[in-house]
Amino acid sequence: MASPDTDSKPALRRVLRASLPDALSQLAQSIEIRQVLHDWLSHRAERVISAFSAIPGEPQLLPLLSELKDRRWVLPRIEGDSLHFHFVDHTQTELETGPFGITEPSAIAPLCPTDGVQIFLCPGLGFTPCGKRLGRGKGFYDRSLAQSDSESIRVGVCFREQVHPHLLVDPHDMPMHFLATPDGVKECR
Numbered sequence: 001m002a003s004p005d006t007d008s009k010p011a012l013r014r015v016l017r018a019s020l021p022d023a024l025s026q027l028a029q030s031i032e033i034r035q036v037l038h039d040w041l042s043h044r045a046e047r048v049i050s051a052f053s054a055i056p057g058e059p060q061l062l063p064l065l066s067e068l069k070d071r072r073w074v075l076p077r078i079e080g081d082s083l084h085f086h087f088v089d090h091t092q093t094e095l096e097t098g099p100f101g102i103t104e105p106s107a108i109a110p111l112c113p114t115d116g117v118q119i120f121l122c123p124g125l126g127f128t129p130c131g132k133r134l135g136r137g138k139g140f141y142d143r144s145l146a147q148s149d150s151e152s153i154r155v156g157v158c159f160r161e162q163v164h165p166h167l168l169v170d171p172h173d174m175p176m177h178f179l180a181t182p183d184g185v186k187e188c189r
């Protein structure tokens with residue numbers, strides 16, 4: 001990975017996209033990540049969890065909704081420059097295609113205030129073991145996480161290839177508390 005001091009974020013994002021695993025590996029790692037998260041979440045007291053609908057290059061988490069029915073699941077919906085979190089049930093029947101081709105809750109799904117989410121499962125292009133996260137560049141997650149409850153837990157969810165020793169991030173980029181990969185959920189240090 002090139003030095004963060006010499007690379008711009010757009011160039012870094014291109015490098016990170018190019019280093020993603022192939023589709024078959026993404027599918028296999030998604031299954032492993034879901035099992036790791038299932039086991040980890042099963043031992044946690046938090047009940048309101050935000051997942052995400054995967055786009056290419058992100059782990060697929062939606063089967064967790066039907067596997068952990070004792071949790072209250074929310075998914076983000078893009079509205080303008082913001083993410084709004086809406087409750088969804090395990091059947092996922094209230095989902096539709098949003099502005100960037102991302103599956104999201106319909107506007108009539110019950111709203112969950114951002115500070116009501118206890119655990120955020122967050123996608124990203126890259127993460128560091130100490131919790132730095134580089135997103136896709138629109139800042140949706142960073143703005144939402146900045147409004148979350150101070151006790152909420154942020155979990156970066158990624159493929160093995162998305163963990164890097166160094167990333168170029170800005171002060172407003174919200175750090176993760178944990179990283180979830182096929183190898184487990186590890187606290188960021």
